Amino acid sequence: xxxxxxxxxxxxxxxxxxxxxxxxxxxxxxxxxxxxxxxxxxxxxxxxxxxxxxxxxxxxxxxxxxxxxxxxxxxxxxxxxxxxxxxxxxxxxxxxxxxxxxxxxxxxxxxxxxxxxxxxxxxxxxxxxxxxxxxxxxxxxxxxxxxxxxxxxxxxxxxxxxxxxxxxxxxxxxxxxxxxxxxxxxxxxxxxxxxxxxxxxxxxxxxxxxxxxxxxxxxxxxxxxxxxxxxxxxxxxxxxxxxxxxxxxxxxxxxxxxxxxxxxxxxxxxxxxxxxxxxxxxxxxxxxxxxxxxxxxxxxxxxxxxxxxxxxxxxxxxxxxxxxxxxxxxxxxxxxxxxxxxxxxxxxxxxxxxxxxxxxxxxxxxxxxxxxxxxxxxxxxxxxxxxxxxxxxxxxxxxxxxxxxxxxxxxxxxxxxxxxxxxxxxxxxxxxxxxxxxxxxxxxxxxxxxxxxxxxxxxxxxxxxxxxxxxxxxxxxxxxxxxxxxxxxxxxxxxxxxxxxxxxxxxxxxxxxxxxxxxxxxxxxxxxxxxxxxxxxxxxxxxxxxxxxxxxxxxxxxxxxxxxxxxxxxxxxxxxxxxxxxxxxxxxxxxxxxxxxxxxxxxxxxxxxxxxxxxxxxxxxxxxxxxxxxxxxxxxxxxxxxxxxxxxxxxxxxxxxxxxxxxxxxxxxxxxxxxxxxxxxxxxxxxxxxxxxxxxxxxxxxxxxxxxxxxxxxxxxxxxxxxxxxxxxxxxxxxxxxxxxxxxxxxxxxxxxxxxxxxxxxxxxxxxxxxxxxxxxxxxxxx
DNA sequence: TTAGGATTCG
Numbered sequence: 001x002x003x004x005x006x007x008x009x010x011x012x013x014x015x016x017x018x019x020x021x022x023x024x025x026x027x028x029x030x031x032x033x034x035x036x037x038x039x040x041x042x043x044x045x046x047x048x049x050x051x052x053x054x055x056x057x058x059x060x061x062x063x064x065x066x067x068x069x070x071x072x073x074x075x076x077x078x079x080x081x082x083x084x085x086x087x088x089x090x091x092x093x094x095x096x097x098x099x100x101x102x103x104x105x106x107x108x109x110x111x112x113x114x115x116x117x118x119x120x121x122x123x124x125x126x127x128x129x130x131x132x133x134x135x136x137x138x139x140x141x142x143x144x145x146x147x148x149x150x151x152x153x154x155x156x157x158x159x160x161x162x163x164x165x166x167x168x169x170x171x172x173x174x175x176x177x178x179x180x181x182x183x184x185x186x187x188x189x190x191x192x193x194x195x196x197x198x199x200x201x202x203x204x205x206x207x208x209x210x211x212x213x214x215x216x217x218x219x220x221x222x223x224x225x226x227x228x229x230x231x232x233x234x235x236x237x238x239x240x241x242x243x244x245x246x247x248x249x250x251x252x253x254x255x256x257x258x259x260x261x262x263x264x265x266x267x268x269x270x271x272x273x274x275x276x277x278x279x280x281x282x283x284x285x286x287x288x289x290x291x292x293x294x295x296x297x298x299x300x301x302x303x304x305x306x307x308x309x310x311x312x313x314x315x316x317x318x319x320x321x322x323x324x325x326x327x328x329x330x331x332x333x334x335x336x337x338x339x340x341x342x343x344x345x346x347x348x349x350x351x352x353x354x355x356x357x358x359x360x361x362x363x364x365x366x367x368x369x370x371x372x373x374x375x376x377x378x379x380x381x382x383x384x385x386x387x388x389x390x391x392x393x394x395x396x397x398x399x400x401x402x403x404x405x406x407x408x409x410x411x412x413x414x415x416x417x418x419x420x421x422x423x424x425x426x427x428x429x430x431x432x433x434x435x436x437x438x439x440x441x442x443x444x445x446x447x448x449x450x451x452x453x454x455x456x457x458x459x460x461x462x463x464x465x466x467x468x469x470x471x472x473x474x475x476x477x478x479x480x481x482x483x484x485x486x487x488x489x490x491x492x493x494x495x496x497x498x499x500x501x502x503x504x505x506x507x508x509x510x511x512x513x514x515x516x517x518x519x520x521x522x523x524x525x526x527x528x529x530x531x532x533x534x535x536x537x538x539x540x541x542x543x544x545x546x547x548x549x550x551x552x553x554x555x556x557x558x559x560x561x562x563x564x565x566x567x568x569x570x571x572x573x574x575x576x577x578x579x580x581x582x583x584x585x586x587x588x589x590x591x592x593x594x595x596x597x598x599x600x601x602x603x604x605x606x607x608x609x610x611x612x613x614x615x616x617x618x619x620x621x622x623x624x625x626x627x628x629x630x631x632x633x634x635x636x637x638x639x640x641x642x643x644x645x646x647x648x649x650x651x652x653x654x655x656x657x658x659x660x661x662x663x664x665x666x667x668x669x670x671x672x673x674x675x676x677x678x679x680x681x682x683x684x685x686x687x688x689x690x691x692x693x694x695x696x697x698x699x700x701x702x703x704x705x706x707x708x709x710x711x712x713x714x715x716x717x718x719x720x721x722x723x724x725x726x727x728x729x730x731x732x733x734x735x736x737x738x739x740x741x742x743x744x745x746x747x748x749x750x751x752x753x754x755x756x757x758x759x760x761x762x763x764x765x766x767x768x769x770x771x772x773x774x775x776x777x778x779x780x781x782x783x
Numbered sequence: 784t785t786a787g788g789a790t791t792c793g
């Protein structure tokens with residue numbers, strides 16, 4: 001038997017192998033040697049799902065780590081297993097187990113060593129006479145890198161942890177548990193001797209548990225960065241408080257925190273050097289992620305400085321550029337997030353000698369950094385922050401005010417005292433995805449940041465190319481809209497409106513006119529759905545129409561025979577109100593892609609559930625079961641949701657096909673899940689969102705009505721997104737207010753440059769000429 | 784011990 005499972009008893013050190021086999025060190029492997037009677041041994045630290053190669057051969061890949069060479073630079077080697085061996089191995093291999101391969105082939109990799117991986121990989125198959133031995137261990141302890149930088153892996157037998165669901169907690173017990181973070185206060189200095197963090201968890205039982213966590217060491221508290229993170233607590237004490245269960249740290253408390261995003265790497269955040277982590281736990285996290293995706297709202301009050309409004313509370317991810325002592329009860333943080341706040345921001349006066357941070361940088365970013373005044377209990381923590389670090393400041397309050405000597409009001413940023421609503425400051429590591437994104441942004445505006453203050457000082461002090469004006473201009477270009485009006489035909493000369501009206505159609509003109517008025521005044525009424533096949537226009541269905549269709553299909557139960565096919569994976573559960581929901585996740589290469597790339601089909605969901613899923617996943621298609629396939633719902637409902645956009649099909653021109661036709665797209669190398677492509681394979685004639693408006697244009701010679709028929713080009717706002725996006729609605733309103741400022745006299749209205757074309761519309765009795773705006777876009781510095 | 788979620792003095 002080519003794959004053998006060996007059990008190692010406690011204390012047994014030798015692995016019983018055939019005596020002719022000689023051990024080869026993982027570090028000494030070389031291409032071209034005869035390895036028929038040699039074996040390598042290592043610990044499985046990673047394995048990939050079993051797949052099939054193009055010719056149908058089964059293929060299984062894992063990463064082996066050498067436990068004996070703890071300080072080795074080269075750590076992992078890939079082992080590629082083919083054929084039946086691949087199938088057998090995939091069934092029994094678990095992370096942390098000892099893996100032995102005899103009779104392997106060494107292949108040198110074409111590229112240099114990366115990620116600390118080995119310069120070779122191993123190939124193993126029955127055909128080449130290989131043998132595999134797998135030694136089962138019950139539990140793995142992983143020891144994280146020590147301060148010396150060496151990695152150590154220690155294996156021993158340990159008791160299995162039991163995790164208690166949140167609805168089974170009992171007063172006076174000490175338990176282990178998993179949960180999704182529903183609310184948290186980042187660690188702050190308590191009134192006692194410790195740091196404190198308050199964390200509210202929830203799990204699939206829908207029961208909440210608020211935990212009060214204390215530790216004198218900041219690092220020992222969970223590293224939670226946002227709602228939706230997943231935590232694992234060990235040895236937390238449960239008590240009853242005010243009739244509810246409450247968690248509190250007890251001796252030996254330990255925690256792991258994971259990103260709650262489906263598909264994100266499962267890398268625990270912890271300060272503890274030793275922790276246990278098994279495959280089953282990976283599964284627990286994946287399940288919690290999927291559950292949380294439709295049950296937890298993570299849309300926090302995050303904002304960029306460019307998007308802040310007066311009188312709001314928001315979370316800011318930012319770079320600490322300077323800090324200063326103000327007085328005993330307040331402290332100043334000067335931060336930047338790469339964008340410019342559109343309001344005049346306040347500057348807190350401080351003594352120059354009290355201001356810490358790179359002076360050159362502070363001067364360069366003078367009009368971009370914002371002053372955040374933190375109070376009371378936050379002062380001590382703020383004082384300890386390192387310049388150059390990345391922060392998330394939770395629940396900053398923006399206040400509009402004006403000083404006595406100022407004509408215009410400014411905006412102030414306060415982090416008030418107390419910890420209500422999770423108010424506080426957290427330091428983010430460089431590995432945090434939001435920090436990575438921020439760094440990319442800072443770099444894009446010419447600020448390669450550095451954690452190292454000294455190198456930052458020298459970089460900026462020596463820099464000559466880079467000054468305030470350059471940066472401001474760059475930011476203006478980045479953040480403001482451009483200034484053009486015509487997108488084509490700039491060589492045409494202007495025609496007066498009187499001449500346009502007196503000419504025969506069809507023709508094209510360039511005009512210079514003022515917008516006296518427009519319809520509809522309620523801008524959302526300008527959005528319609530257009531079928532380019534039958535040229536019909538219709539109103540956008542409302543949510544009640546959708547609800548009705550969903551309710552109609554709720555009576556259809558999911559057909560289990562249609563679950564878990566070759567191209568999708570299905571999950572079913574029952575909701576608290578006894579509804580059954582089934583989600584079919586479309587796979588790619590046998591795996592579930594990241595949620596932002598995942599198309600899913602849902603049976604039995606409510607409007608709210610579908611809406612939540614569409615925020616998280618690339619595409620959501622509501623379906624119902626028939627006897628032999630999944631099918632789309634009635635076309636009064638959207639057949640596809642992407643983000644906040646609902647896509648509809650034309651009832652007249654569509655011939656819906658069964659959902660299995662989607663599998664052709666799923667099989668593509670990189671499915672793009674474009675609505676047009678999805679519509680095409682499903683036999684749907686896609687309706688397009690379009691703005692339809694009537695502009696009354698005037699110049700010195702006369703007036704005319706011109707229609708705007710615009711998908712996206714004129715406002716630079718997709719018509720498809722306007723109905724669900726308040727910011728875009730505001731932007732459109734601002735644009736219209738600039739084109740046609742309310743309450744302004746005709747003489748004070750701005751000029752518009754437009755291209756219009758005339759066309760004839762005939763009915764039985766008369767011929768009428770209409771005008772349509774084309775190849776024109778809004779001047780972008782208007783918003 | 785501390786906090787026990789539930790904004791805003793400055």
